[in-house]
Amino acid sequence: MSRKKQTGTAGIVTGSIIGGAMLGLVVPALAIDFSISGFIRQEMAIKLSDRENQANNHGNPFNGQDVPLEPLGLNLSSVAGLNGLLGSLGLPTVTDVTQPLFGSAATLPPTGRRDVRTAKNDFNLFATRVEVNMAAAIDANWSARLTVRGYYDWNAYDDNSDTNFFETQMRSGGGGTPLEYAEKDFMIDLPVATVDYTNGPLFVRMGNQQIAWGEAIFFRVMDVPAGLDYRRHLILEPAIEEYGDKRVPALGVRASYQINSEWEVEGFVQKFEPSLYPNPSTPYNVVPDQFTVHERYKGYADDLWNVGGRIRAQLGNLGLQFIAVSRHNPDGVLRWTKSGVNRDLPVLPGSGATLAETPFEVDQKNGVKSQEEWYWYSNSVRLDGTQGLNAAIDDFQPATGAVTAYNVGESDALARGELDTFFWLSGGLRGHIENVFPYENVFGASVNYVFDGEPGSFLEQLIGRVEVTYTPDRTFTNPTLGQDFIKEDQWSFAAVFEKWHRWSEDFPAAYLVLQFMYKNGSDIFDVKTRHLSGYNSTATTTPKGVDYSAAIAFAGFQPSPSLEWKFEWAVLYEIDGGWFFQPGLRWKPNDKWEANIYANIVVAPEDGRSAIALVDYLDELALRVTYQF
Structure with a gap:
């Protein structure tokens, strides 16, 4: 048993169109019931702090800093230190430490200065969305649905580079899916374009569709058929909406009996x-x-198909579900690749x-400038800074050896000296990685039970559900970004309790849901399928790893x-990690208008154990104003 969404149906226009005339076909006249509805929505997210996204050029914490470099681990900021290096190389000594070395290529004393502007933003999001939903009931067996979605970002965001919100590398036209057209500031797509056939117990849906098998808030366990589209607002819409706008549509056929x-x-x-x-x-x-x-993806994985199935049963108060899916991991895994x-x-x-x-590649404007920056970012995205350097060197021999790069073993000190040497001699380096989509099988089962408590008690109609999935030999991003991915069996587990409960005769029933999730291998959000062995580090220590990722919502x-009015809330707590708070309020004065205001607040200490710390910068107040037609 699952809860029903409350969605507006106001403004539906229903008519009758003669099918033969509409389609221009010489067939007997068919009465087609046609309906259309939709909405226009203004969406915005106002920043509540002065922190910027550190993943972007303008938010880099090293901007404007002169970070001292120590090539080969040596302090070259003094005449004595510099002459020690020159003497060891058999080169003439100097009396002025500020003179250029090797012509004008490497200046003294060595510093890794990011001469980059740090911008200040008031908005994380300022966009307009339009959706039009059309449905046609052709006869007792056949029907069709079409959803047209348009999304325009007004680009209120200031960065040092050209901002491209929607164009992707997936297709020549820039769209994220086959039925999407995208440019930098807007996208138009057909998330739903299907023909349905129903005949007694048989239901078949053909076309572009989103397959949703899960109902979890924040977490996905059984919801494995589709990937997610994070481009519009990451996963920061109201959590109670359960990824309703996020699942990536795809062409296919789905049938149930x-x-x-x-x-x-x-x-x-x-x-x-x-x-x-x-x-x-x-x-x-x-x-x-x-x-x-x-x-x-394009030219590599754009002709692949996923298949899957499930069996469901409702045996009185007991519900059962079993799934098996053969798919390619939609989140992908990362590794070093040639820059070209x-x-x-x-x-x-x-x-x-x-x-x-x-x-x-040499990038003196926006590349990494110092070993401090290298290790700070390695920690922030849960990678191993020292072994990541070794993998980049070992996996691309003999080219790396030809530029004198070498494996430093387990020595963080040697790694820092080697990194500073190349950052000094290059003026800055940019790394290149590739995202690939490995094949995997996912098996799962769930059990839910509806409790029969005393009328008015908390146990009355309480739903308890347990979900488990098993992915044998799953492929994970190695914290070194090495060519050899990590392979490990993954278990995901969720326990969910949900119910409608009336606290008072003066108020309608409230909806409540409590969830616990556990994963081994990767974290609860599965961003690029990062392995947990990259966790538990700081900017000055290498990862020790953690055994599992768990959270309560x-x-x-x-x-x-x-x-x-409707008061909404969602709270996520990572075990040994951070907090996410999302209080919200909806106002619906009539069947046409709705306003929704909510906040996204992240509190995550940077101890290398939290998955949500990746977006610790984003504290924001979000507002959506919707007109339905």
């Missing part, structure tokens, strides 16, 4: 479509801008062709006596 009053079977075949992450220089970007991400950029190290003319065979809403 009601065997009897208790048992139902369902299956699907659907084109693989990956999750869509925010682009660099956009408010909710999660990949540091010093990386270039190469999406290996032919740009010389300033001190090594002609080195560009060799450097193009490594994961690095409590959410719900309470309507007012008139139903005009």
